[in-house]
Amino acid sequence: MSSRRQEQPSKVRREVVEQVPYGLRVGAALSWRFLTLCGALAVLVFLVGYFASLVIPVGIALLLAALMAPAVKHLVAWKVPGWAATTIVLVGGLLLVVGVLVSVVAAFVNGVPELQAKVVVGIDQIKDWLVHGPLQLTPQDLDQYVGRFVEMLKSNISTIATNAVNTTVTTAVGVGELLTGFLLLLFTLIFFLHDGSNIWSFLTRGVPIRARKRVDVAGRRGFASLVSYVRATVVVAIVDAVGIGIGLAIVGVPLAVPLAALVFLAAFVPIIGSLIAGSVAVLVALVANGPIEALIVLIIVIAVMQLESHVLQPLLLGKAVSLHPLAVILVIMGGLSLAGIPGALLGVPVLAVLNSAIRSLVNEDDPDPELVDPTNRADAVVGGKGEEPA
Template sequence: MNANPSRPKPIDPVLSQPSNAVAAYARSNPFMFGLLGALGVLVALMIGSIVGQLATVLVYVGVAVFLALGLDPIVTFIEKRLPRPAAVTMVVAGVLAAFAGIILAIVPLLVEQISNLINDGPQMIEDFIASDWFADVSGQFGSTIDESVQGGLDFVKDPDNFLDIGGGVFAVGAGIAGGLTGVTIVLILTLYFMVSLRSMKRVAVRFVPAYHRDTFSELLEDVSGAVGRYVIGQASLALTNGILSLIFLSIIGAPVPALLALIAFIGSMIPLVGTLSASIIISLICLFASPTTALISIIYYLVYMQIEAYVLSPRIMSKAVAVPGALVVIAAVGGGALGGILGALVAIPVAASVIIIVQKVVFPAQDNKKAPPAVTAR
C-alpha cells in the first residue's frame, strides 16, 4: 500500500530546535566549528583576565568570609543569652577594641624602638665588630667578613646614602598604606558577613534541590563550625606565643622586643613553618644585642616549639579540627605552594571540610550501594 503523497514528511527532531540546528551545521562546516571554538577560547581568556584583575578583591572577600566564620562561634555562644544583633555588636566592638588597643599599644612603642635602633645601629655594629666572638669568626674565615661588615657600617654612616634609598622608603610607605586600606576593607566586609551569615547560608541552601536541603544544611553547619573552631584555635596559639615572646624577650634584653613579639604572633598564625621561621628571624635579630642573647633565644624557642607541638597544639586543635597529622602537612605544603601564606592559612580548615564531606556524603553513598543480583543460568 502506497503512502499518502499529501501527508507531510516527518520533521527531524535535531533540526527542529535552533540550537541543535546550529550545532549540526557547525559539525558539517569546519570553518564554523573552528570559529565557535575560537570564540569559546576568547571568552575563557576574557573571564580569566577579569578574575585576574579582581584577584585582590577576591582575596579580601575570602579573608573576610574566613574571619566571619571564625568569629561566628563566639557570636553563637553570646547569642544563647542575648539576641543575635546584640551578640554581633558585642563581638564587633570587641574586635575593633582589640585592634585599636594593639595599634595604640604597639605602634608608638615600635616607632620608638625602631628610631632607637636607627640611632644606635652604627654603635651596635661597632660593638659587634669589637666583640671577641666576631674576632674569632673573622680569624677563622679571613678578612672577608670584616671587610663586608665595615662596608655596611660605612654605608650606614654616610648620610648621602639615605637619598638613594628614599624611593625604597616611599615604596614601603605606600605598601604600608595599601595594607592598612586592605585591613580596613576586610574589617568592614567581615562586619557585613557576620551580620548576614545566616541569610547567606539560607540562600546557599536554596540552590540545592529540596530533597537534599536538610543534608546540605547540616553539612554546611558542620563545615562552617570546623572553620570557626580552627580560626579560634590558631589565634589562641598565636596569642600565647606573642605574649610569652614579649615577656621573655623583654627579660633577656633583646632589641625591639615589641616588634619581635609581633613577628612571633604573625608567624604562629601560619601552620607548621610559621613558628620556626619567626624563631629564626628573632634569633638573628637578637644576635645584634649579643651572641649570648641570641643563644638564649634559640634555646627558648626550641623548648617552646616542643611544648607547642606536643602540649598546646594537641589540646587546642584537637577540639577544633580532627585532621590526621599527615594530611595537615600535605594540606599546609600544598596550600602554601598554591596561595602563599594565605593558602597555607586556609589549607587546614579546607582539609577538615573535605574530610567532613567525605564522611557524611561520599561514605554513606557508597554504603547504600548494593551488589547487583547474581544472574543464574537456566
C-alpha cells in the first residue's frame, strides 16, 4: 500500500515534467548552473578585491619568479648552493632595475631644458598654423580662446588646491601601503625562487589522490606558460623600446631615452600599453619638433607595433600561450576596471596560465607526469632544488 502511495506522486511529477517543453527544461537547467557559476565568480572577485593588498604583491612576485627562476635553476645546475643562487639573481636583478631607473631619471633631467626650448618653438609654430593655415583664425580669436582656457584654470584653482591637499594626505597613507606591499613582494619572491618546488608540493597535497597527478601536470604546464609569456614579453618590450628609441633619436625628439623606457614598461600591458606609449611619443614629437617629425614618429611606432604583433609575438609565444586578441583586450579592460594598472598587468598572465592548465586538464590523452618534458615542469623552473612533488 505504501509503495503504491510513493509511486503515485512520482508518476504525477513525471507527468508534470513531461508537460514542460524540452527546450525550456534544458534552458532552466543551464540557467541555474550559469547563475551558480556567476555567484561563485562574484564571490571570487570580491575576495580578490578585498585582499588586493595581498593578492597584487603575490601575483607580481609570481611574474618575477617566472622571469628569474630559470637563472636560479641554471646556477644550481652549476653546483651553486640554492640560497646563493637566489641571492645572486635577486640582488643582480635589483641592481639592474636601480641602474636603469637612475639612467632614465638622469636622461630626463638633462633633456628637460631642450624640451622646454623646443616646446616654445612648437607652440609658436602651432599658433602660426592656426592663423595662416586652413582654419584662418585671427590673432584676436586665438587670444580669446587662450584667455578662456586660462580663466577656466583659475576658476578651478580652489578645487585643484583642495584635491592636492587631500591627495597629499592620501599619499602619506599610500606610501606606507606601497612600502608594505614591496616588502611583501620581495619576501614572497625570495621563497618562490628558493623553495618553489616544495610550495607546489604542499599545494598539490590538498587535491584528491585520484586527480593529483593530472592537477600536478596542469600546474606545471600553467607555470611553464607563464615563464614563456614573461620571457616573450620582456623580449618584445626590449625590441619595442630599442626600435622606437632609435627612431626618436634619429628624428631628434627630446627625451628619447625616457620615452623609450616608457615604451618598455608599457609593453607589459599587451596591445593597449604600446598604443598609449606610442601616442605619448607622437605627442611629444608634435609639440617639440612639429607635424612632419610627429608623422615620421607615428610611422615608426606603427612599424614597430606591426613587427611586434605579426612577427615577435607569434614567434616567441607560439601555441603554448596563444590567446585571441579579443580575449586579451577584454581581460585587460576587465582587470583595469577591477584593480587598475595592477589588474591590467596581471590579467593576461592569469589568462595564459588558465588557458594552458585547463587545456591540460581536459586532455584525456595527457602523458603521465613522469614523462612530461622537464623544461615544462614547474618544479624544474621554480626553485633550484628540482625535487619531485609528493
